Amino acid sequence: MEYKCITRLDEIAAYLEGAKLIAFDFETSPTEKYRQDERAALDAHKAQITGMSFSVAEGSAVYVPLTHKVGKNAENPDVILQYLKKTLFENTQVTKVAHNLAFEAMFLYAQGIVLQAPCYDTIAAAQLTLKSKWEFRGLSDSGLKLLATSLFGAEMPDFQTVTSGRHFDELDPQEQETIRYACADSDYTLRLYHRFNGWFDRFLPSHRYIAEKIEAPTAVYCGIMKYNGIPMDKATMLKKQAKAEEQLSRMKTEIDAITGGIHIGANASTSAFKQYLYKDLGLPVLKTTEKYQEAADDQALIMLRDWCQENKPELVRLFDLIQEYRKWGKLKSTYIDGYLQHINTATGRIHPDLMPLGTETGRFAARNPNLQNCPRKDNDPVGVRSFIVAPEGKVILSLDFSQIELRVGAFYCRDEKMLKTYRTGGDIHAQTTSVIYNIPFAEAVDKNAKGYKERRTIAKNCNFGVFYGLFANGLQRTLQFKAGLHTTKEECETIINNLKAGYPGLAKWQNETKTSAANTCYTETWLGRRRYLISMLSEDWGKRSFAQRCALNTPIQGTAADILKLVCGRVIAGLPERPWLKPLLQIHDELIFEMPNDKVDEAVRFIKSCMEAKPFPEFDVPIVAEAAVGDSFGNLKELEV
Known part of the structure; x- marks a missing residue:
């Protein structure tokens, strides 16, 4: 390995000169105020760049120390950074490669530098390559040290071994172990670039385009978003926290008065509460869990409330209280307490x-x-x-x-009514209302027409579900639990049949897409982002049905994401x-x-x-x-x- 530490601008310029592909990596350390903060080195508001490594060829890399507390640092770090900004980081003629590009982009952005394309994130590329015949790597499979070991047989010491509990800026940058650790990161990042692109070119060329043109710039964007953070009004959050506690206490008192003090827990889902509902009160089991036990989720409680409305109206208040108790509990635990825990002490932001x-x-x-x-x-x-x-x-x-997603769906299924509606700036929900109720378009858009609101609600839910293979049962549940509308299964079947008849391109596209996925066991976005669906071959109807819905969902939702x-x-x-x-x-x-x-x-x-x-x-x-x-x-x- 040709790894070395360099400290002069002319040495950096000489090493990078003429290179059109450069891998780089940063070592970071907390600033003085945050030395005791366990994760401060990963936070660009609490840390600074300790040094940078660069690699222009496999087996070759240099380390440029900037803010080490021992040893010799580079001369004029600010001048070096401005040089690198112009010749590398914002240079659109050089491809910049990093592993976890969002991290480096965040620290560059803190220095006023917006990393520009062409760039490449090897951690994203890793997740776009297969680790087995049918499975792409996940984030946990894509660490640099793990990939370098598994793909190249490299012996990569981990951070804890090299630093022995110290921060990186406490290491001597001229020591060989420091140089080796820093340089290996950029060297093996460059090797991964070539390895993954070779795999893409051979097996899945569309994923190379996605890695280079979509995921890499998106990683930079994520790094910038993370640095900027979300400005939070902590004073208001604390006031709302007190209000939520007051509301929960009030509702709990009223619930206890009805139930006799049954322990319901934070989310009203304890076994004692279930026993109270199904054993003590003797309510019917209208829904079960996957393990065929009595359910007490939101849907089950809505169904029980509806049953009580007809059979035990005195219990309706209990179910209304439980739903409100759950809502306030979720709001408090997730969105008040949870958000407060993540406010950054350096910025006041999340x-x-x-x-x-x-x-x-x-x-x-x-x-x-x-x-x-x-x-x-x-x-x-x-x-x-x-x-x-x-x-x-x-x-x-x-x-x-x-x-x-509806526009992407119209693009895929090529239905003339859908395409015309969007091309003329029309109202797709009104068009669907017209289709499923067989009424004139003018009546569908008339807000004063009888049944306008309910029809439009049903049309919206159809539009957002039918592209993904919605069945009558699913539409019925959606309308009941999300829109509060009670329709029969037969009515939902008629609605879906009318929709498919009125949009003939839709059913044709769905059938072709499911047939293709059954033959290939995968589905793709328009730009070629692939998702394997091995369950298309399953004899289990539930698994096969889910895979079919994924076959329809992924091209639309995935293309919208792209x-x-x-x-x-x-x-x-x-x-x-x-x-x-x-x-x-x-x-x-x-x-x-x-x-x-x-x-x-x-x-x-x-x-x-x-x-x-x-x-x-x-x-x-x-x-x-x-x-x-x-x-x-x-x-x-x-x-x-």
Whole structure:
């Protein structure tokens, strides 16, 4: 191995000169204030870059120490960083490769550098390659040390062994073990780049495009979002916490008065509560768990309430209280107590982990905390979204795709009525109302028409479910538990049959897609993101049915996810000239930003242009992004643009 430590700018320039592909890696250490914080080295608000390693060829790497407390550091670190910004990190002629690119992008962003494409994240590439015939690697299978050992037989010492409990800046950068550890990371990252691309080119070329053009820029975007964090109003959260405790106490007292003090626990799901319902009260078992025991989830309680309405009306109040108790308990534990635990002591903000490959369809997932499940205003008496408040002089801006999955569905199934509706700016829910009730379109859009609200609610639920192979039972449950509508199974069967008859392209696409998945045991997005569905061959109807729904779901939901990730790349390209624009969060089809009050119009124009651009040449359905702005996330007003 040709690993060495260099400290002069001319040495760095000589090593990188002429290279069009450069792997890099950062070592980080906490600043003085946070030396005792266990995870501070991973937080760009509590840590700094200790040193950088670079590799331009396999078996070769250099380490550039910047802020070590012992040994010799590089001369003029700020000058070196500005040199690297221009010649490497924001240079669109050089491919930058890192393992966990979001981490490096976050630390660069802290230095005012927005990493630009072309770039490549080997941790994302790992998750796009197979570890067995039918299974892609997960995040836990994609650590650098694990991959270097399993794919190259390398002996990679772990961080704890090298540091012996010290921070990295307490190591001597001129010692061979320090150099070897730092350089090996960038060297083996470069090797993984070649290994994975060789695998893609041989077995799954579309995944190379996804790794290079979609997932890598998205990783940079995630690093920037994590650095910016979510501004939280802690004082309001504490007030709401006290209110929630008061509400829960009041409801618990009333529940105890009805039940005689049965122990219901934090979520009213204890075995004692179930025994009270089914043994003491003798209520019928209307739903069971997978283990065929009495259920006490929300659906079961709604069904029991409906039964009691007819048979034991004196118990209806109990079920109403239990539902409210559960709702407030969830709001308090998840969205108040849970969020408060994650407020960063350095910033007063929450910096969640966003995982762009956290689901099999390619949609984002989030943790620590999961801010993607932030409740909407219409089902939230606490006002959780109002915890997210812009700093003084700033605003929160949201841009949300309008019905992106339905538009993608129309693109796939090629149904003329759907395509015409979107191409003419029509109302797809009204069109579906017209189709399933066999009424004129004019009546379907008439808000004063008899049954308008109920019909439109049913049409919406059909639109959002039927692309994914919704059955009558599923539609019936959805309408009952989500919309409060009571329809018979026969009525739901008629609705679905009418829908398929009215949109002939839909049923044709569904049948072709399921047949193809049965033959290949996989499904794909339009850009080739693959999901294996071995259960298509199962003799178990339940498993096979689930695989069939995945075969329909993944092309639509996954393609919509790919479209959003392509947007992230376009936004990244425009950030260097818009340093005031701060990406904060992604929730499903929505991107959320923070910016000065006087920059809203410019931001909306730029972001809409990124979102409404044609994602790939074949896509022929208009894409619409809707903007809303406010001083808090819970107080957004739609903008007419």
